[in-house]
Amino acid sequence: MGKGKTLFWLIPALLIIILIPPVTGSVTTREGVFLILMYVTLAVSLNIILGYTGYVSFGHIVFYGIGGYVAFYLMKFHGIHLIPAMIMGGIGAAIAAFALGEAVLRLRGAFFAIATIGVNEAVKALVNNLNFIGGAEGLFFNFRIYNTYGGATKAIWFSYYTMAALTITTVIAAYLIKKSKFGLGLMAIREDEDAAIILGVNAKRYKSLAYAASALFPGMVGAVFFFKAGNIEPHDAFHLIKSIEMIFMVMLGGYGSVTGAVTGALVYERLKGFLLVNPLFKNLHMAISGVILLLIVLFMPQGIVGFIREKSKKLREMLE
Amino acid sequence: MILQVEDVTKTFGGLVALSDVAFQVEEGEILGIIGPNGAGKTTLFNAISGVFKIDKGRVKFQDRDITSLPPNARARLGIARTHQIVKPLNDLTVVENVMVGACFGKGNASLPAARKKAQEVLEFVGLKEKGEVLAGKLNVPEKKRLEMARALASDPAIILLDEVLAGLNPIEVSSMLKVIKAIRDKGITILMIEHLMHAIMNVSDRVMALVYGRKVSEGTPGEVANDPQVIEAYLGDPDLALKLLKDKRRRG
Numbered sequence: 077m078g079k080g081k082t083l084f085w086l087i088p089a090l091l092i093i094i095l096i097p098p099v100t101g102s103v104t105t106r107e108g109v110f111l112i113l114m115y116v117t118l119a120v121s122l123n124i125i126l127g128y129t130g131y132v133s134f135g136h137i138v139f140y141g142i143g144g145y146v147a148f149y150l151m152k153f154h155g156i157h158l159i160p161a162m163i164m165g166g167i168g169a170a171i172a173a174f175a176l177g178e179a180v181l182r183l184r185g186a187f188f189a190i191a192t193i194g195v196n197e198a199v200k201a202l203v204n205n206l207n208f209i210g211g212a213e214g215l216f217f218n219f220r221i222y223n224t225y226g227g228a229t230k231a232i233w234f235s236y237y238t239m240a241a242l243t244i245t246t247v248i249a250a251y252l253i254k255k256s257k258f259g260l261g262l263m264a265i266r267e268d269e270d271a272a273i274i275l276g277v278n279a280k281r282y283k284s285l286a287y288a289a290s291a292l293f294p295g296m297v298g299a300v301f302f303f304k305a306g307n308i309e310p311h312d313a314f315h316l317i318k319s320i321e322m323i324f325m326v327m328l329g330g331y332g333s334v335t336g337a338v339t340g341a342l343v344y345e346r347l348k349g350f351l352l353v354n355p356l357f358k359n360l361h362m363a364i365s366g367v368i369l370l371l372i373v374l375f376m377p378q379g380i381v382g383f384i385r386e387k388s389k390k391l392r393e394m395l396e
Numbered sequence: 397m398i399l400q401v402e403d404v405t406k407t408f409g410g411l412v413a414l415s416d417v418a419f420q421v422e423e424g425e426i427l428g429i430i431g432p433n434g435a436g437k438t439t440l441f442n443a444i445s446g447v448f449k450i451d452k453g454r455v456k457f458q459d460r461d462i463t464s465l466p467p468n469a470r471a472r473l474g475i476a477r478t479h480q481i482v483k484p485l486n487d488l489t490v491v492e493n494v495m496v497g498a499c500f501g502k503g504n505a506s507l508p509a510a511r512k513k514a515q516e517v518l519e520f521v522g523l524k525e526k527g528e529v530l531a532g533k534l535n536v537p538e539k540k541r542l543e544m545a546r547a548l549a550s551d552p553a554i555i556l557l558d559e560v561l562a563g564l565n566p567i568e569v570s571s572m573l574k575v576i577k578a579i580r581d582k583g584i585t586i587l588m589i590e591h592l593m594h595a596i597m598n599v600s601d602r603v604m605a606l607v608y609g610r611k612v613s614e615g616t617p618g619e620v621a622n623d624p625q626v627i628e629a630y631l632g633d634p635d636l637a638l639k640l641l642k643d644k645r646r647r648g
Contacts, residue, residue, distance in 0.1 A: 256507070257499050257506065257507050257510075260492065260495060260496060260499060260507070261496070261499070261500060263485070263487075263488060263492075264485055264488070264496045264500075266487075267484075267485035267486055267487055267488060268483050268484075268485055268486075270447075270483065271479070271483035271484075271485065272485075272496065272500075273466070273467045273468050273471075274445060274447070274467050274468075274471060274477060274479075274483075275468075275471060275496050275497050275500050275501060275546060275550065276468050276471030276472050276497075276499075276500030276501045276502075276550060277468055277496070277500045278468045278469075278500075279468065332487075
């Protein structure tokens, strides 16, 4: 469907952002960019089920938590290196999503959204009560774990580069999915599921696979994030606010478009940074984000990138 | 025999929508289905395309029992349909809409092949210039053509047309009839529901009449139009009954 011009500028743009911290050597910038990359990956992943398929996964953060726990457990108790642990975390999250999808993706609209919140809360409650993964107190790393990576400082830089590679991979994967036959099937489901089924789309299978794909990368993000943090606890891993932030980013940038999700993540990170340091707003940032989300849904439902795409046909292929 | 419907019954609560309906469709023919509103015509299409489970009976397609198959699997085997109330994929372009049919129907095309197929089919139904327009922006006659194009792009063996002529003006009707005949000439079997009597009597090889979920008549257009039970069913509308008779006489 058209020639893919989007990646030719989007990937270099992301690489420039990624290179700022190592070039300047600034730890503060690194922390900021790490957060941006994390948001980008989460938003682009969520977009696969929310934007392509049209299913609002409200409790999507559950997969970030599951991936985080799987990886943390493997690293702490089995001494497994971050990279394989991260992949296992991602696969664990994807399998969980596929299995859950078979059950909850029968629901449509608001019922699905509510069910996913329920799933997140249920998993949080379960983890709170599982003692072998630390229960409510969570798990801590022994700092010696970082010695494998050449000490704590190097380990943090390592987690930064891992996150960067993960972000690039996710953006490319999400783009390829959108441009595939699978992606066309997902968009048909989004537009009219009954019509899609009549046209031959195996909606049940496709939805579960889309859900699994959109859980894979957040699972890996969770792994890297909690490796860097050095501890994991249920409250952080299954934090519903983060779920809402993800939806906010996708809606702000423009659902269904990779560029939209990336833009939404960047704008949200800047906006949140601005609101949090501003003494007037710092306790109100979620409230303000909520108002903005309301305004977007009411007046610009296609989001920033969707809005530009609608205005300019020339830019369409650049903003897939 | 491409399609065999055996004693199909479907009830919705206390309402019997289809009652022991049985018929067969020959390969390459156009079978018209007529009947007053609420006779169960669309329900019959839903039973054949698998939208819901039937209570009793069997549906066989190319000598294979498909009664328990989901709709997407039936589409894969070569049963395509259009909807009376059009279901365009609004935020996708016209070409992309048709590509969905080509990719996931019997043709099972790859994306590039589907794009090519879509262009061909859009030209065939007369929607070529609208290819890059979002489907939601089309008017109703265009949306009906899009429904046809999507169904055709799947390379079906049989196509179920649900009131594709309704709401069209006479010029649009005659151009749509040309398209329908051209589809038959491609060797695709057609099952069509229609209220426009002159059109369906003109284009069908055989006609079947449903009344209150029962098959009351089946045969050549002339035989069915002359059937007292059919005339009786339409007598609520005397003009239509007269017209049916006149049509028949003109035919000789």
